[in-house]
Amino acid sequence: MTSPAPILSLAGVRKRFGDHTALSDIDLTVGSGEILGIIGRSGAGKSTLIRCINGLERPDAGTVAIEGREIQALGESALKPVRRRIGMVFQHFNLLANRTAAENIELPLIIAGMARGPRQARVRDLLQLVGLEGREDRYPAQLSGGQKQRVGIARALAPEPAMLLSDEATSALDPETTEQILALLADINRRLGLTILLITHEMDVVRRIAGRVVVLENGRIAEAGETWRVFADPQAAVTKSLLGHDAAALPPGLVLAPGGSGEALIRIDLGGPDAGAPLLSDLGARFGASARILSGGVEPVGGVPVGRLFVGVTPARPDDLEPILAHLASSTIRTELLGHVVRAD
Numbered sequence: 001m002t003s004p005a006p007i008l009s010l011a012g013v014r015k016r017f018g019d020h021t022a023l024s025d026i027d028l029t030v031g032s033g034e035i036l037g038i039i040g041r042s043g044a045g046k047s048t049l050i051r052c053i054n055g056l057e058r059p060d061a062g063t064v065a066i067e068g069r070e071i072q073a074l075g076e077s078a079l080k081p082v083r084r085r086i087g088m089v090f091q092h093f094n095l096l097a098n099r100t101a102a103e104n105i106e107l108p109l110i111i112a113g114m115a116r117g118p119r120q121a122r123v124r125d126l127l128q129l130v131g132l133e134g135r136e137d138r139y140p141a142q143l144s145g146g147q148k149q150r151v152g153i154a155r156a157l158a159p160e161p162a163m164l165l166s167d168e169a170t171s172a173l174d175p176e177t178t179e180q181i182l183a184l185l186a187d188i189n190r191r192l193g194l195t196i197l198l199i200t201h202e203m204d205v206v207r208r209i210a211g212r213v214v215v216l217e218n219g220r221i222a223e224a225g226e227t228w229r230v231f232a233d234p235q236a237a238v239t240k241s242l243l244g245h246d247a248a249a250l251p252p253g254l255v256l257a258p259g260g261s262g263e264a265l266i267r268i269d270l271g272g273p274d275a276g277a278p279l280l281s282d283l284g285a286r287f288g289a290s291a292r293i294l295s296g297g298v299e300p301v302g303g304v305p306v307g308r309l310f311v312g313v314t315p316a317r318p319d320d321l322e323p324i325l326a327h328l329a330s331s332t333i334r335t336e337l338l339g340h341v342v343r344a345d
């Protein structure tokens with residue numbers, strides 16, 4: 001049995017505008033049912049990438065395939081049905097102001113030539129799926145930002161696309177509404193097995209729902225991988241800076257002693273299924289050391305705990321510090337002795 005073609009695959013994609021290279025060497029595969037985040041700062045090439053994926057822009061080199069079908073050489077009429085396989089969700093919703101919520105959702109079905117009966121049944125199902133029952137007759141101006149985006153999502157889902165392409169879909173929403181829309185996307189992904197490509201400039205959006213992330217910088221892929229790994233152990237400078245990961249940062253208010261004894265300040269980067277292990281109580285049980293958390297935290301990234309802790313460890317004997325560090329290093333992503341804490345007394 002051959003495995004199904006990926007929903008989307010890009011190979012060696014390059015796009016130039018004059019002498020400016022907006023995208024180069026883009027290799028990307030999106031498998032069925034996954035949520036992939038694409039993150040980058042302004043100018044990184046996100047819009048150009050979207051335009052290459054939906055056929056609005058032709059790459060200068062490389063291939064873009066949707067469900068195994070290469071689109072870069074297709075003419076407008078051949079592109080149309082392939083484009084319909086990608087549902088677009090936009091930052092500013094792009095709803096028709098003079099049509100109700102239900103009519104906005106119905107429009108792509110009318111264009112697709114669906115008969116009235118099944119069309120209206122489908123609109124009802126979609127309204128229910130996105131939590132808009134009872135609001136079907138409201139016009140966009142009578143809906144909140146979150147409700148408008150629910151209409152946008154339902155409209156994108158109406159033609160049963162193979163993939164949802166979310167272009168900064170939560171960037172115009174407040175944090176609470178962002179949370180609700182991301183929860184809706186995650187729910188749709190789970191319930192329908194729908195593939196979602198999330199384009200964003202916000203790490204938090206990626207952290208909440210993307211299983212995998214691609215970091216774009218200056219038109220190139222700077223880093224890619226499972227979201228929790230990239231968050232727990234970022235490699236590229238741009239990822240570290242997007243994450244606000246300053247490797248040298250000390251928690252506020254802590255001062256390191258010039259000498260080397262007493263309570264050791266240790267920075268621990270945790271991530272992965274083992275991150276919940278009882279690390280600190282281990283230090284007491286194995287080494288008779290006392291350990292306290294001075295700063296930091298652990299939170300789930302794609303369901304996997306990830307975090308950075310600053311821990312003060314007082315070994316029973318100075319010689320214990322080395323084996324303590326080795327023990328911590330064996331069960332964390334990174335353990336680093338930063339120095340010794342100045343005591344207040």
Ligand SMILES: Nc1ncnc2c1ncn2[C@@H]1O[C@H](COP(=O)(O)OP(=O)(O)OP(=O)(O)O)[C@@H](O)[C@H]1O
Pocket residue numbers: 017020021022040041042043044045046047048049201
């Ligand atoms: N039609 C164009 N003509 C010339 N340069 C362009 C064109 N489109 C994009 N660019 C340039 O290509 C680079 C990538 O732009 P792009 O819009 O893809 O970035 P972006 O990551 O989407 O940024 P933003 O988040 O600000 O929308 C930028 O330097 C931009 O100025």
